[in-house]
Each structure stands twice: as C-alpha cells, then as structure tokens.
Amino acid sequence: MARVVVLGAGISGHTAALHLRRRLAKEHEVVVVTPNSKWNWIPSNIWVGVGNMRTDQVTFPLAPVYRRKGIVFHQALATELHPEGSPDLAAPHVTVRYTDPRREGEVAQLTYDYLINATGPKLNFAATPGLGPDANTVSVCTPQHAVHASEELAKVIATLRQGVRQRLVVGVGHGTCTCEGAAFEYAFNVEHELRTAGVRDLAEVVYLTNEYELGDFGVGGMVFHQGGEETTSKYWTESLFRERDVRAIVQAHVEKVEPGVIHYEQLDGSRNTLTFDFAMLLPPFRGVDLTAFDAQGRDITSEMFAPNGFMKVDANYASPVYEDWSAADWPSTYESPRYPNVFGVGIAFAPPHQISTPRTSPNGTLITPAPPRTGMPSGVMGKTVALTIVDRITTGTATAARRASMADMGAACVASAGTGLRRGTAASMTMYPVVPDYARFPGSGRSDKDTFGEIGLAGHWTKYMLHVLFMYKAMARPGWHLIPE
Amino acid sequence: MDHANDDIARALMPSAHTLRERQNLLFQFWRFLALNLRFVTMIFKGEH
Ligand SMILES: Cc1cc2nc3c(=O)[nH]c(=O)nc-3n(C[C@H](O)[C@H](O)[C@H](O)COP(=O)(O)OP(=O)(O)OC[C@H]3O[C@@H](n4cnc5c(N)ncnc54)[C@H](O)[C@@H]3O)c2cc1C
Numbered sequence: 001m002a003r004v005v006v007l008g009a010g011i012s013g014h015t016a017a018l019h020l021r022r023r024l025a026k027e028h029e030v031v032v033v034t035p036n037s038k039w040n041w042i043p044s045n046i047w048v049g050v051g052n053m054r055t056d057q058v059t060f061p062l063a064p065v066y067r068r069k070g071i072v073f074h075q076a077l078a079t080e081l082h083p084e085g086s087p088d089l090a091a092p093h094v095t096v097r098y099t100d101p102r103r104e105g106e107v108a109q110l111t112y113d114y115l116i117n118a119t120g121p122k123l124n125f126a127a128t129p130g131l132g133p134d135a136n137t138v139s140v141c142t143p144q145h146a147v148h149a150s151e152e153l154a155k156v157i158a159t160l161r162q163g164v165r166q167r168l169v170v171g172v173g174h175g176t177c178t179c180e181g182a183a184f185e186y187a188f189n190v191e192h193e194l195r196t197a198g199v200r201d202l203a204e205v206v207y208l209t210n211e212y213e214l215g216d217f218g219v220g221g222m223v224f225h226q227g228g229e230e231t232t233s234k235y236w237t238e239s240l241f242r243e244r245d246v247r248a249i250v251q252a253h254v255e256k257v258e259p260g261v262i263h264y265e266q267l268d269g270s271r272n273t274l275t276f277d278f279a280m281l282l283p284p285f286r287g288v289d290l291t292a293f294d295a296q297g298r299d300i301t302s303e304m305f306a307p308n309g310f311m312k313v314d315a316n317y318a319s320p321v322y323e324d325w326s327a328a329d330w331p332s333t334y335e336s337p338r339y340p341n342v343f344g345v346g347i348a349f350a351p352p353h354q355i356s357t358p359r360t361s362p363n364g365t366l367i368t369p370a371p372p373r374t375g376m377p378s379g380v381m382g383k384t385v386a387l388t389i390v391d392r393i394t395t396g397t398a399t400a401a402r403r404a405s406m407a408d409m410g411a412a413c414v415a416s417a418g419t420g421l422r423r424g425t426a427a428s429m430t431m432y433p434v435v436p437d438y439a440r441f442p443g444s445g446r447s448d449k450d451t452f453g454e455i456g457l458a459g460h461w462t463k464y465m466l467h468v469l470f471m472y473k474a475m476a477r478p479g480w481h482l483i484p485e
Numbered sequence: 486m487d488h489a490n491d492d493i494a495r496a497l498m499p500s501a502h503t504l505r506e507r508q509n510l511l512f513q514f515w516r517f518l519a520l521n522l523r524f525v526t527m528i529f530k531g532e533h
Binding site: 248 | 524
C-alpha cells in the first residue's frame with residue numbers, strides 16, 4: 001500500500017488528486033490536505049467582483065466530492081515538511097494544523113510515500129504598506145475578496161449616479177506582481193459595468209501595472225500573425241484601451257497605499273501619486289510558509305525552497321544573468337532535486353527566472369512581472385506529476401518522470417472584458433510555448449501559427465463554457481477526465 | 486513618467502465594421518468554433 005499526500009486543493013493539487021485516485025488501485029491511499037472547505041474556480045472570481053456571479057456559483061464543498069471518490073480529506077494547513085522523517089517519526093511526513101472547525105488548531109503528522117506540494121501562492125499584501133482588503137484597496141483573489149470588491153464597486157456606481165466624478169484604479173500592487181491578465185480582465189469588466197450602469201462618462205478608469213508596456217502580461221508580450229499581417233500584443237491591447245477609453249500607467253511599482261492615494265515609483269526612478277475612489281490592486285505572490293527539516297531536525301527550508309518561498313524543483317536556478325537564460329532552464333518533471341518522491345506543481349514551484357525582460361529603476365527597484373503560472377499549465381503539471389507517481393507505484397520501480405515543461409506547453413488565455421450572452425466580450429489569446437524558445441522559434445520565440453489574439457463575443461462564450469466545464473470537471477462528475485486540463 | 490497614454494492615443498481604433506463583427510451572433514458563432522479548435526490544438530501540442 002502506498003500513500004500519496006497532496007498539499008493544496010487548488011487547480012493543480014485537485015487535478016493531481018483526482019487523476020491519482022482514478023488511476024491507482026483502491027489499496028493505495030490518496031490524501032488531500034487543504035485549509036479551505038471549498039474548491040474555487042478562481043478565474044470566475046472576476047465576475048463575482050463585479051456582482052455578476054455569486055460565490056456559490058464559483059465554489060463547491062470538497063468533502064462530498066472526496067467522499068464519493070474515496071480520497072481522504074484533511075481540512076488543514078501543512079506547516080512542516082519532514083522528507084527524511086524526524087527523530088520522533090522515521091517515515092517521511094508532513095505536519096499539519098487543522099482548520100476544520102471540528103478539529104480547529106489540532107496538530108497532526110501525516111506520513112507519505114509521495115508528496116505533491118500544490119499550495120499555490122501566499123497573497124503577500126504585506127509587501128506593500130496599505131495594500132489589500134484589510135487596508136485601503138480591494139482584491140478579487142478569493143471569493144470573499146471578490147464579494148467585498150463588488151460591494152465597493154456598487155458604492156462607487158451609486159456615487160456616480162449622483163453625478164459625482166470617480167476614479168477607479170485597477171492593476172497590480174507591487175513591482176514584482178504576476179497575474180496581470182487577471183487585473184486587465186477585471187479592469188475591462190469594471191469598465192463594462194460602468195457602461196451598463198449608464199455612468200461611464202463620469203468615471204475615469206486607470207489600469208496601473210508593472211508591465212514594461214501594455215500587452216506584456218508577464219510573458220514578455222506576444223507577436224500575433226493574423227490576416228496575413230504581423231502585430232504585437234502591445235498594439236492589440238492599446239487598441240482595446242483606446243476603444244474603451246481606459247487610461248494606463250505602466251512600469252509602476254506601488255510603494256504604499258494610503259486611504260484614497262497610491263504612491264508609486266516608475267522605471268525612470270520618478271515617484272508619483274494617484275488618487276482614487278476605488279482601487280483593485282492584486283498582491284504580489286510568494287510561497288506559503290512551509291518549513292522543512294532533515295532527519296536530525298535541522299532546518300533545510302533554504303535548501304528545499306527559493307528565497308521567495310517557492311519550492312525548488314528540476315529547474316536550472318544557476319543562470320542569474322538574463323543573457324544566459326534559456327527555455328531549457330524551465331522544469332519539466334517538478335521533482336525536488338533533493339527528494340525524488342516530492343514534487344512541486346502550479347504556482348508552488350520556484351520558476352528559474354522571469355519570462356519578461358527584468359528591469360530595475362535607478363533606485364534599484366525591480367519592476368518586472370513575475371512569470372504567470374496560469375490555470376492550464378497548473379492543471380497539466382498536476383496531471384503529469386500524478387501520472388509519474390502512478391507509474392512508480394504500479395511498477396514498483398523508479399521509472400523516469402513524465403515531462404511537461406512550460407517551454408513546451410501552450411496556454412490559452414481568455415480575458416473577459418464584459419459579461420452578457422449577447423453583449424459580452426473577451427480578449428482571447430493563445431500562445432505556444434508559454435516560455436519563449438528562441439532556438440526552436442527564432443524571432444519571437446513562439447510559434448507564429450499558434451500564437452494568436454482575437455476580441456469578441458465568442459471569447460465571452462468560451463470563457464463561460466470554460467467556467468461550466470471546469471466546475472463540472474472539478475466536481476468529478478461522470479466523464480470529468482475527458483475534459484482536458 | 487511613461488508614454489502609455491500617448492501610445493494608446495495613437496493606437497488603431499477598430500472600425501464600425503469590426504465592432505459590429507465582434508458582436509454579430511452568426512459571425513461570432515463561427516469564431517467560437519474556430520477559437521475552440523485552436524485551444525484544442527494547443528492542448529494536444531503540449532501533451533506527450
Ligand atoms: C483573480 C484571478 C483570476 C485568474 N484568472 C485566470 C484565468 O482566467 N485563466 C487562468 O488560466 N488562470 C487564471 N488565474 C490564475 C489561476 O488561478 C492559477 O494559475 C491557479 O489557481 C494556480 O493553481 P495552483 O493549484 O498552483 O494554486 P491555487 O489554485 O491557488 O491552489 C492552492 C491551494 O493550496 C491551498 N494551500 C495554501 N497553503 C496551504 C498549506 N500550507 N497547506 C495546504 N494547502 C495550502 C490553498 O488554500 C489552495 O486551495 C487567475 C488568478 C487570479 C488570482
């Protein structure tokens with residue numbers, strides 16, 4: 001009997017757990033440890049954040065699904081990894097602290113044969129003083145944050161209805177943030193809501209970002225080929241900003257947020273302020289606070305994890321200089337170099353470097369998006385690692401790991417720009433590969449044929465369809481595994 | 486300071502025809518199929 005413990009039931013961890021359970025014989029145990037009782041389709045939080053969806057439409061309770069599937073569920077937070085065991089317990093194990101109301105605060109140790117760290121990001125609001133829903137800005141990272149954002153947006157719309165001008169700022173709250181696509185999406189959904197409410201003329205919408213230029217999206221921008229012409233995601237995005245009359249501030253690192261005022265530095269070293277009536281700024285991400293210990297109880301956190309808290313896997317972390325970076329630096333098996341039975345997937349793995357060109361202001365502030373690890377690659381990583389583990393358990397040997405590098409993986413991104421079955425719209429993009437490979441694709445680093453952008457109602461239908469399909473898949477309804485990651 | 490808003494001001498403005506096309510149900514149904522075909526191709530490219 002083997003036991004596989006999955007930490008985190010987000011997109012990557014839940015995908016891994018379902019595939020493990022489907023492929024492994026019943027004698028093997030699949031265990032999920034996650035602090036929340038509900039699964040959340042995070043991309044649709046954008047719609048909750050403008051009041052177009054309820055939280056129960058983007059979440060469902062995990063316990064009944066895991067019960068039905070035969071997955072052991074611990075509603076708890078993993079706190080420590082002991083991959084060599086400890087003086088008290090010889091087998092590799094994790095220490096968890098329960099968040100389950102029936103066992104709140106209780107601490108336990110769970111032994112494992114294989115461990116998947118799929119703990120995603122820590123929402124690091126603390127990196128920017130005054131940032132976050134407990135301070136001066138709103139967020140759409142969790143369903144609760146999104147509900148709060150929609151309430152604040154409703155207040156601003158009510159003020160606009162009284163004829164008072166308002167400034168709404170949407171973007172990222174630190175120079176090293178990722179997920180610019182989500183901020184972009186929320187900005188255009190807000191703009192759409194303002195128009196629908198008939199108050200657009202009194203509202204100024206500003207997109208505030210750490211991207212060097214619009215259309216970067218943390219992937220260094222894209223070159224699109226359409227209608228026999230070459231264009232870039234920069235021109236394409238700027239056109240949408242012009243059409244929808246959204247202002248932009250790029251190359252910005254938010255230093256602090258005071259009530260109604262954002263203080264930010266830009267790449268040229270200038271320090272500026274922007275007043276606001278409503279601000280949704282995404283936080284920077286870091287790894288969740290896991291610590292690791294060897295058999296003697298020595299702290300090996302800095303050996304297993306990068307300084308940003310993300311877990312080191314089979315990437316090449318030894319190329320500090322941009323000029324030396326290559327697609328081959330990116331991991332493909334997600335195995336810990338120290339412990340081949342420990343894997344890090346989704347946002348939890350430490351990327352070897354940015355995808356966008358790194359840039360620093362004259363004051364030494366890094367203002368460059370961190371690499372996005374979006375839903376599709378996260379799901380693919382979860383499945384890939386699950387299959388590696390299944391291979392090893394079923395053959396009883398250390399078979400070669402399956403591979404899925406972001407330098408050999410495409411991504412489809414549908415950024416909603418307003419809802420409505422007839423009036424909705426979205427900016428749909430595909431890119432292949434996510435990490436540019438200049439050796440395979442000289443020029444832009446990506447395949448001309450497969451890198452593409454399009455705006456229109458069809459994108460909205462697709463985004464809604466993905467919502468329905470991924471909720472269905474995550475609920476493990478009949479045929480779930482036929483829906484790709 | 487940056488030049489984002491100057492660049493936006495110079496960006497191509499979609500024509501009335503393009504804007505109509507982006508919301509036209511028939512045309513968008515066709516784009517929906519094309520878009521999803523692209524996505525499926527993308528998925529299989531990454532599978533080994
Ligand atoms: C607002 C927003 C919109 C987005 N929109 C899109 C989109 O349209 N398309 C797209 O592809 N991607 C989108 N993304 C990105 C997408 O959500 C992520 O790529 C994806 O969620 C990453 O999956 P993950 O499994 O790594 O992390 P998550 O999905 O965040 O899951 C991590 C899980 O680990 C749990 N956890 C945390 N700490 C611990 C611990 N100590 N022990 C155990 N469990 C722990 C968390 O509670 C969570 O359940 C969006 C992100 C945001 C914030």
